[in-house]
Amino acid sequence: MWKRSLLDVKVKRGADVGSDHHSTTADIKLKLRANGKNTRSWKQFDIEKLKESNVRKEYTTLIRNRFRILENLNDEDDTETTDDKWGEISEIFTKCAEESIGFKQKQKHKDWITPRTWDNIIIRRETKKKLNEAKSQRLKERYQLEHSQIHRNVNRMVRNDKRANMDSLAEKAEEAANKGEKGNLYKITKIICGKNTASSNIHVKDKLGNLLTSENEQEQRWTEHFSELLNRPTPTELPIIAENNNELEISIEPPEMNEIIPAIKSIRNGKSPGNDNLNAELFKLEPVIDWIMRQTTANTPRDIRWGTFTTLENLDFADDLAFI
Known part of the structure; x- marks a missing residue:
């Protein structure tokens, strides 16, 4: 900031700041460099409301009704790709969350x-x-x-x-x-x-445990630390690692029901949403698991079908689904 950057100064005598001093405002002219636009402009859903029984029930009802409509549409159209189906599913989650949960309000x-x-x-x-x-x-x-x-x-x-x-x-x-x-x-x-913000006041000590106060001493200590940590001498004996000739059996088939359900349930809560702005908590409720089970068991060759009213037509195979 230069002396010519200060254009005007005013004293705000009426500001209530709880002090004998008066607040001042100034008009300053600065040249700023553009840092680019923030690509993430959406709001996050207030997931904490799902702990309330009435909100969770409302969200569950909306999800169940919209999934039934989606099933009827999928029966008529068999040309949809996986991306098209995911677009419809993510839109259902977003609309239901907006109607029942809402967004986080600025505190x-x-x-x-x-x-x-x-x-x-x-x-x-x-x-x-x-x-x-x-x-x-x-x-x-x-x-x-x-x-x-x-x-x-x-x-x-x-x-x-x-x-x-x-x-x-x-x-x-x-x-x-x-x-x-x-x-x-x-x-x-x-x-x-009182540690809501990150603090840059880090205590740096030398090898003897003495506190370093000046910036030059702290920089030299950091340089010394990483030089000793990264510049290691070449080992005298190299490790002998045998090659593994055994081929791993990796399935390239689409995931099955016994893989999808545990994967959904193992998603950790309290994490930030991705590019679709959908939190993990939105997928782990009963209607989502129910819809996946009905979709994955609708056309199985063993005559298993998870019906709309949550019934199994072949009870002899019910023990295989006990993990759910």
Whole structure:
């Protein structure tokens, strides 16, 4: 930034920042380099709502109804490719998730502050405005005394709200630990410890354990560490690895039902969605498994069929499906 980049400066005397200093704004002229557009502009679904029974039931009903419509369309059209079928399936998941689950909403900063505290913050802001606009010394002294009292009350209420929020987070962490929910426990622990953002303040020590404070010493220590780690001497004896002449039996046939169902159930929860913006939790519900079973057993040569009403026509082969 150069001296000529500063175009104008203004003092905001009415800003309520809880300090004796006034906020300032400045108009700065900068030349920025374009970094390209962000290709990912979609919103993520609020998967946490699937834990609610009414939302999960609504989503399940929508998925089941739309799959029945899709089955009727597939019976009429046999020229669809795999990509066309996946396009229809992903569209069904997306529309059902939009109607029943919805997207994640942007959370407010410091949402643990109660409405009563926010009302007092607004009163403090209005008192600060009156103090700045007062002309006589008598009014300034009165508003200053009033502002100081309200400011102490706001600080006390904010401390109480933060303490109550910490107690609530501790109870949620204890509950998550009892239920074995390690993901939620890790997130809550990060919030309590105040480690929501990555920190660049990394302590670097030398070989003797002394803390290095200057940047040059830290850079030299990093250089020394990686030089010793990567520059290894050539081994004197090379390992003898025998060639394996046995051919592996790898099936190139389409996946079977006993491979598809465990693959779907083994997908880990709590992961970011891919390019289709569909989370793993959306696929692991009962209607999805039911639809896959009906599709994979509809035309089997052993006369097995998973019907619309979830019945097996050949009960002698039911033991083979017990893993489901």
